[in-house]
Amino acid sequence: MSQTAIPYHFLRGGTSRGPYFRRNDLPADRETLSEVLCAVVGAGNPRNIDGLGGGNAVTTKVAMLSRSYDPAADVDYFFAQVAVEERLVDYGPTCGNILVGVGPAAIEMGLVPVAGDVTSVRIRAVNTGALVEAEVQTPGGAVCYDGDTAVDGVPGTAAPVALNFMEVVGSRTGAFFPTGNAMDVIDGIEVSCVDVAMPMMIARAADLGISGHESQTELDKMPDLFARMEALRLQAGRMMGFGDVSKSVVPKLGLIAPPRGKGHFAVRYFMPWTTHPTVAVTGAQCLAACALAPGTVADGLVRPIDPSPAAVTLEHPMGEMDVLVKYDTRPDGVDFQSAGLTRTARLIARGEVLIPRSIWGGV
Template sequence: MRLRPIPYLFMRGGTSRGPYFLRSDLPEDRETLAGVLLAVIGAGHPGNIDGLGGGSAVTCKVAMLSKSDHPWAEVDYFFAQVISAKREVDFSPSCGNILAGVGPAAIEMGLIEPRDGQTTVRIRAVNTGSLIEADIQTPGREVDYEGPARIDGVPGTAAPIRLNFSEVVGSKTGRLFPTGNRIDEIDGIRVSCVDAAMPMVIARAADFGLSGYESKADLDATRTFYERMEPIRIEAGRRMGFGDVSRNVIPKFAVLAAARAGGTVASRYFMPWDCHPSYAVTGGIGLCACILSPGTIAESIVAPRPSGPTASIFIEHPAGSLEIVADFAITGGQLDLRKIGTLRTARKLASGHVYVPSHLWRVDGGPCQSK
């Protein structure tokens, strides 16, 4: 079997990790691209033994970068979630944790010329249309990965990366509340269907017989919850305009409980067929939009609702907490989310070539040569 080499960086971004590629180094058409990414990750085996994946949703993610033609952005970030157990690739969502590595990767790949001290990289998330500023530490015009910043879910400390998002409302549907309601009832469970950075279905943990403080391991062992949750998620996806989402990772699902460690709210986030070990950044943004908007399912959990013009919302999750800072206003009961951001870290883990079977991607109809 001949193998085709593909240049890549392997990076941790936030609480996720995966390969980062130049988009131009990968197939253009989605079907061939999906096949190549399945091979890169090693999908189809629970441990991804034949690829770079780590056997969980947060380690089966891919970032693809290119120069942007957007009038504001400098870099386009195209994301793929490889669904390892199903041997599928979902190009519909974005990932805010992997996004943390996009600025450093763009500098490492030569897409951005760094400044001495700090470099701000303007990024367009292609999957959702969100616009993000990423502040990267670049003393001496080189990416600095070492520093004092700590994020829950990652051991040790690293250089801080500040992410500020705009244009997040209606990321996939064009509306903050795609069903037209702030609360829907599906199969006897009251939920809020929200679209801000990530389409989400949000419910109270107690309505599923959960405390909302369970560990990831405990939740993943409670398959009766998933059997109850998944039909609700699928119906919510239909009502949100996505059609049949039984094979798609959006909308994501989250459950809420009252904070118990000094935060704003306790939450567990599902990807959607297992629990996130910490919390997704895009999920945190969606949850914040739900909390800040009057009349949602969060209103009975978070009281009083945070007031503007800025608010820091702390989401307690299985590994600690995630802080989201929002710049917003409520006008006539409607949320105007001007900017929303968080602090993340990233680290370059490896670089070189990843190899895939040549039959997956041929050039001009001929076989690829191994190197």
């Protein structure tokens, strides 16, 4: 079988991993691009046995990078969520974990030059228009991956990648509360529809019959819970202005519960048809914003949060995540200004990934 070779870097970003490409090494038209990405990942098989995917939504993600024409950014980051068991690609959302690897990948690809011991990479998320600044460790003129920073859900330690997210409110809808309400009721369940970094439908775990402290494995064995959540999500998607979201991962789902450790609250995050092993970077920002805003489902459930700037600690199935937030309080709500996180990334492989030439013959 004749095959097409495509240059790529393969990185772990936060608690996700996937191939990172130069955008101009891939097809320009969306239909062919989707076929190529499905072939790269091996979509359409639960184990992704014929591609680079890992049989889970956190391992079927793709980043496509290019120099930005936006004077406020160095790099454009175009994200694709490839399905596991279907040949389906969703370009609607972005991914904050894969974003962690964008700065290192851009330097490795020669898109951004090293600028001292720490290189700042300004990133524009093409899918949402968000602007993010990443600080990458580059002592000695190259990306350093060794370090002492630990991320719950990732073994060992690595060099820190600091991210500062700006202009995150209304990432897709233009509004903090896309429905116009801090809280809505869908089929008898109180929910908050929030759009900060990632549009989400957030509910209390107890209202759906769980504690909110279950493991990923336990939750993924609850088909009735997923059926109920999906019915709520489909209605929330329409209320948020997205129309039919049955084939889209947006809005994402979050169930919150009182904390058991030192965190401000516990969360179980869904992608949305499986449970996230930790919590998405963008989702964590949205959940933190929900916790700060009065009148949401988080009222009375969240431990008090310090005045701005503050660290909001989320308890997830594999530990904790801190979101550093800047905000102002107003008589009628909260002005959410920015969110910052420190995560890690690692370059795992680089070279060429091969796909059948019958799908695409190359640039």
